[in-house]
Amino acid sequence: MSTNVEETRLAGVTTVIDKKAPVLFSVLTVGLLLIVALAAQSGDTTFRLATPSDFVELPAVTVPSTLTTWLLVLICAACAAGSVLLYRKERNTPMWLVVVFAVAWMVGFLTWAAAGGTIPVVGLLAGSLALAVPLVFGALGGVLGERSGVVNIAIDGQLLAGAFAAALVGSLAGSTWAGLAASMVAGTLVALVLGLFAITYFVDQVIVGVVLNVLVIGLTSFMFTQVLAPNSESLNSPPRFPALSIPVLGDIPLIGPIFFRQTVIVYILYAVVAIVTWALYRTRWGLRVRAVGEHPKAADTVGIKVNLTRYRTILIAGAIAxxxxxxxxxxxxxxxxxxxxxxxxxxxxxxxxxxKWDPVRATLAALLFGFASNLQGVLSVIGSPVPSQFMLMLPYVVTIFAVAGLVGKSRPPAADGIPYQKG
Structure with a gap:
């Protein structure tokens, strides 16, 4: 790890103290301070918390942009000071402090960026969830693959192959469910090729994954140009899943429109996250998957078929992606x-x-990246002074800051990326 860490031994236990959080908190706080000081925005900012179709409409919240932003800068500064103090006391920054800082900083930035305008909170969060759906499916596939010891770089190829198969089969069958089933098959086939080279023939898993991504791009682009584009009406016009509101839940103010007025795929996603988490930590299958990802030789000695377990897991991961x-x-x-x-x-x-290779945490991380992607569109619509070039960079900047700055000290499964050769 390039990050400097301090190790202390207390009662025979090694505690790793990471300085990433206090440094990142301080840098972001100074950045927000400079934004407010050098490019102050006059006027009020309105946060709209309801949609016209809500059973109970929450009132909009209007705040003075400059004063509110300064108050939130002070909160961020307090969080940064607390994080520094904890580091000096050889303690890590707790997750609740990270959440408080992130919310305060983001609300402060939005208050400044939307001065004189209105932020549609429901639209912002619902759109963020929609953009995060493919990321969550892909992240779950990545977690399963790496927990079993296979680096799944081919997630992008599985997503693209799934999109192509869903469009083609959905158009031919005139059924969204047929398209969804085809997407799972396509993702499984890409995962099968990954497993064939990475598990059976011991080829470097990162190289295989990158090559598969390029291969899928080439194949789908060729098929699009030669097959789908000339026959778009019959081969590239699949039906769409409609949005379905869940009774009662869909009428809950603020939460209902975001989480419970979605399409079937989103509801399936909720179930998949719960099932993967339960299966990975509460079933014999999950124990075996984690065993072959951490110590395949020990797993082999107790009768677990390491490569077969990896194959099964990576195929499930491909179907999910x-x-x-x-x-x-x-x-x-x-x-x-x-x-x-x-x-x-x-x-x-x-x-x-x-x-950190956990299904729930990976889901939350994907939601963060979806929020960053949707934020650029919302800020562009409301006429924010943030440069358009920065808007386009925003999702990737957030990704870099999150992985490099907030992930802290983490360790992948010990056998991740290492082929297993019996004997």
Missing amino acids: GMGGAFYTLVSVPQFNREMTGGAGYIALAAVIFG
Whole structure:
């Protein structure tokens, strides 16, 4: 790790104290301070908390932009000072302090950026969830693969293959469910090729993953140009999943429109996150997966078939990532386009690292990246003074800061990326 850490021994236990959080808190606080001091915005900022279709409409909140931003700068400074103090006392920054700082900083930035305008909070958060759906599916596939000891760099290829198969089969069958099933098959096939080279033939897993991503881009682009584009009406016009509101839950103010007025794929995502988390930590299968990812030789000695377990896990991971690809063509855009994932698989991989190879944490990390992606669109619509070039960079800047600055001291599964040769 390039980050300097301090190790202290207390009662025979080694505690790693990471200075990333206090440094990042301080830098971001100074950045927000400079923004407010050098480019102050006059007027009020309004946060709209409801939509016209809500059963109970929450009132909009209007705050003076300059005063509110300064107050939030002070809160961020207090969080940064607390983080520095904890570091000097050889204690790590707790997660609750990270959350408080992140919320205060983001609200402060939004208050400044939307001065004189209105932030549609429901639209911002609901759009963030929609953009995060493929990332969450991809991140779950990455977590499963790496927990079993296989580095799944091919997430982007699985997403793209899933999007292509969903569009093609969905158009031919006239069924969204057929398209969703095809996307799972396509993701599984890409994972099978990854497993064949990485598990059976011991090829470097990172190289195989990158090559697979390029191969899928080439194949889908060729098929789009030669097959889909000339026959778009019959082969590239799949039906779309409609948005479905869950009774009662969909009427909850603020929360309902964001989480419970979504498409079937989003509801499936909720279930997949819960099932993967439960299966990984509460079942014999999950124990075996984690065992072959941490110590395959020890797992082998107790009768666990290491490579078979890895194959099964990576195929499940590919099917899950493929469902994320279906979101592009069965929900977002009712047709397939070349390279339409836009490298989302690599951001999903960053979510895996940021989430420390845990399904729930990786999901939260993917939601963060989805929020950053949607934020650029919302700020552009409201006429924010933030330069458009920075808007385009925002999701990737957040990804870099999150992985490099907030992930802290983390360790992947011990056998991650290491092929297992029996004997």
